[in-house]
Amino acid sequence: MADPSTSPPLTRESVAAARELIKPFVHRTPVISSTSLSALASEVDAGSGPEGKAKPKLRLWFKCENFQKVGAFKARGAFHAIERLKKEPGWLEGGGAQRGVVTHSSGNHAQALSLAARTNGIPAHIVMPSISAPPKIAATKGYGAHVVFSGSTSVEREAVTMKVIEETGARLVPPYDHPDIILGQGTLGLEFQEQVEALIAEEREKAGAGTGAEKKKKKGLDVIIAPCGGGGMLSGVALSCEGTGIRVFGSEPSFQGADDAKRGYESGTRIETVSSLTVADGLRTPLGRIPWSVIYERRLVSGFYSVSEAEIIRALRLAYERLKVVIEPSSAVPLAVALYNEDFRSMVEREAGEDGWDVGIVFSGGNVSLDALGKLFSENSEVAK
Amino acid sequence: MADPSTSPPLTRESVAAARELIKPFVHRTPVISSTSLSALASEVDAGSGPEGKAKPKLRLWFKCENFQKVGAFKARGAFHAIERLKKEPGWLEGGGAQRGVVTHSSGNHAQALSLAARTNGIPAHIVMPSISAPPKIAATKGYGAHVVFSGSTSVEREAVTMKVIEETGARLVPPYDHPDIILGQGTLGLEFQEQVEALIAEEREKAGAGTGAEKKKKKGLDVIIAPCGGGGMLSGVALSCEGTGIRVFGSEPSFQGADDAKRGYESGTRIETVSSLTVADGLRTPLGRIPWSVIYERRLVSGFYSVSEAEIIRALRLAYERLKVVIEPSSAVPLAVALYNEDFRSMVEREAGEDGWDVGIVFSGGNVSLDALGKLFSENSEVAK
Incomplete structure (x- = not known):
């Protein structure tokens, strides 16, 4: 790994430069959406709890890094x-x-x-x-x-x-705690922003000339939710959004304290060890030092949300059933936040109001053992919607 | 259903007209490829049998109708x-x-x-x-x-x-035995042809100016392999290829006689009943009368290949593992032909030679019960590559 002191500064411009460097080698992965999943996310009964729940209006977009080379960002x-x-x-x-x-x-x-x-x-x-x-x-x-x-x-x-x-x-070459890694992962955020803008423009063209009210609406993502393990990708995506007005949130499993970044962010002290066997096995890692400096010290991440194991598995099923994509359990964590986390959902209802938000979900990877997946689905058929 | 006598003639032009009619309502589904799957298909050991097997050169392209509305073509x-x-x-x-x-x-x-x-x-x-x-x-x-x-x-x-x-x-509105249904399903074939041409052109541009030899090579699909149940889609795809030089093949499970179209095509008499419980549950249907007229009487399909249940499941696993897409077992049948059917593979080796072929595989749908899938994968982990 190059000496960090020689790395470019952690800025949106450096992410753009990283993108040019890696362009010949990586896929510009597709962004997909689903009318039925967005409708489900915008219903009260997306969650599983008691009455009186939030009813935010969410349009979901998925950045498919499961289709990236080696099957992950x-x-x-x-x-x-x-x-x-x-x-x-x-x-x-x-x-x-x-x-x-x-x-x-x-x-x-x-x-x-x-x-x-x-x-x-x-x-x-x-x-x-x-x-x-x-x-x-x-x-x-x-x-x-x-x-x-x-x-x-x-x-x-x-x-x-x-x-x-x-x-x-x-x-x-460490997995996440290095500026060059962070800048590389952040390139997915730049693509995501451009792709959703283009897709929304295309939708509008299809729908014909919009009314005045439609034209007033925003033209791209309002929010990105990314999974957070060591935080290399989350901090990179946060850098890619700096100055754009797009808010970035981290998402984690709550099981056995895997929500270390959330707890650290809320208490102001980075938590340095995690020992969790969450099903989202890519997120068992504590947040790294440099990611922390971007996420917390520079406040480029607006907050964290966590979800239960059952919520992760339920979101995973929906991704397979509705989107027809193979993702690993870690990738289902941000989708589970959008569908089931009442704190997140009531925040969106409050802040986005009638217009709703265009919410970007990062599907971080698709490397999963089919034997393990088979067991997961056959043992958890009762939690399915 | 409109009176068949009022239907447009079964031609490529009518498929193009159908495409204009349905354009506002259906997705232009993506076409994907995979270096690793194409490499695997081009190795001798893609199959599972004894020594002395064919080694064709195959570049595989997948038309993802699993991402179509309702999850199927x-x-x-x-x-x-x-x-x-x-x-x-x-x-x-x-x-x-x-x-x-x-x-x-x-x-x-x-x-x-x-x-x-x-x-x-x-x-x-x-x-x-x-x-x-x-x-x-x-x-x-x-x-x-x-x-x-x-x-x-x-x-x-x-x-x-x-x-x-x-x-x-x-x-x-019958499921396949009607000209309007056949013409509608055939629209995927027109898209497939255009998309692969564009993707190959893009690849060449990326690779820089080609040599003379590279420029001489074909610029699109050589072959399409589609699954065959009632034959509405296969005959529609065959119509979409008429006059283009692209050869179309049907693929079926061999289990319990589900290869009725193959047997009918080879004997010259359509087989009208099938009773098979093949895992490829979308292909348990006998070939319809009008599809037969296109497929056999007009010879717009060049032949049929069949595969075993184990080969279907192995191809299904590879689609999940390498392509990260959720497809139903029926969709794995044409992939299994490309990977494991020695008759097909030695034909390609013989006819395509050094240049190899660009082979289009139709992923017909992605509607599968995750519980059933989970069982399938956990019970068949030994057949995996």
Whole structure:
């Protein structure tokens, strides 16, 4: 990873520059919408609780990073990290590309870094716990990475990572706590803004010349809700919205304290450890230091909402049934907020009023074990709507 | 349904006219591709059999009708049927719109007709076996249809349908055996051709100015493989390709004789009854009379290929894992042909040679019970690649 001191400043302009750098390597993923899901989100009975609930007017838009390379937004940050590294004075000249890159991850970041490295002919060393699921190991090797096993505690993983660095001279590319990663992930936010503007314009054209009242309405997203694990993507998306008037919210599972960013944001102190086995397995990570500086210290995120395991699974079912897309449970978390979180919904009702809001939901990835998914759906058929 | 004698002739031009008629009502569904699936299809080990297998070069393109309204291509035919009915001399003037439409179906056609009727403010009567799955009944009612129950044999369903027609004066809209339905379904074929041409052009532009050899290569689809149940969609797609040089193939499950169209095509006599419980539940229907005239008598379909239940499930898994799309088992049948049918694959190797073929796969729909899907994947994890 390039020395953070050489990274561009954390601004919307730097996200735009990152986008130009990674454009040849990543997909401009589609944005989809669904009349039936937006209608459901705008009904009182979207939730499951008692009477007297909010009835906000929501038009939902989904940024499908499940269709991104390696099946998750992580490809953006990884390709950006490599491009930036190639620009670091002396790295290429000093044989950096031969020494390669290294990270510890058993998830989407491992595959993303492996692909980005291979695309550039650079070796990638991936430190994974030896208890990792065999398909994940196979997938990472499938992208040409050199997999190194470690114990499963963070101390053990870091020790093995240090050893790899000593032996190979590979450069560490952390999964989220680095400006180049944050700027790379934020590129999805720029695309999302443009795509929804174009789709709304298209809808209006189809509907014919609008009335005066229709013309007055806003022409793009009012809000983006993104899942928050380490916070690299959430902080990147927040940067992509700075100065646009679009509010950005984080979403987390509440199970076993996985809502660490929410609790930290509300108490003013970052929470540094999390130990949750939430079904949204991409969000079991505590918020990183640099993401925190963007999200909390600069207040570029307007707040956090959390949802229960049952709400996540219910939202996951709806995504499969209504949108026909394969997403991983973490991706269902922001949708669950829009559908079921009364705090969020009454806020929208209060602030958006009759016009309602255009709400962007980030589908962060689609890497899910079908066996696990099969069990999840057959064991939770009773929570389905 | 409009009197067939008033229907436009079964030609590519009529498919284009149908497309203009339904344009305001249906989605132009996306076409996707996947480097990894195309690579897999081009490897010897895509199949599961012994040594000495074909190694064709396939570039796969997927037409995603699972993202169509009501989650299946059936919306096209249903909206076209209603538009044509509105144009039938005397139907509107004679109060036809008040008397409504009727069909017997428990699947995608029922929902499609219900939506098309409701969109036009026309009542829809849907005859369904009383043993139909409750979610299907609820979904059809959800589109505003009047559901009438019958016994589950075809004689019982037809008797109830006749009774509804006598009582209400509603017009019958059959699921596939009518020119207006065939022309409506065929519109997906025109879109598919245009979209792949555009995507290939885009790829070339990205890759920079091509060499002479690259420029000589074809610029669009070579082949389309579509699933075949009643044959309304397959015959419509075949019409959409007439005169273009694109070859169209039908695909079916071989389980319990569900490959009736294949057997009929090869023997020269249409098979009129099928009794199969194949997992591809949309393809348990025998080929209709008018589809047969297009497919066999006019030879607009070049041949049929069939696949086993295990091959369908394996292809289904790959669609979920690699493409991240929710499709129903019937939609996995043409993908299974491309990946696993040795007759098809050796034909491509022989005829396409080094250049390979651009192969269009029709994903016909995405309406699947997640509970059933969950069971399917957890019970068949051993057949996965």
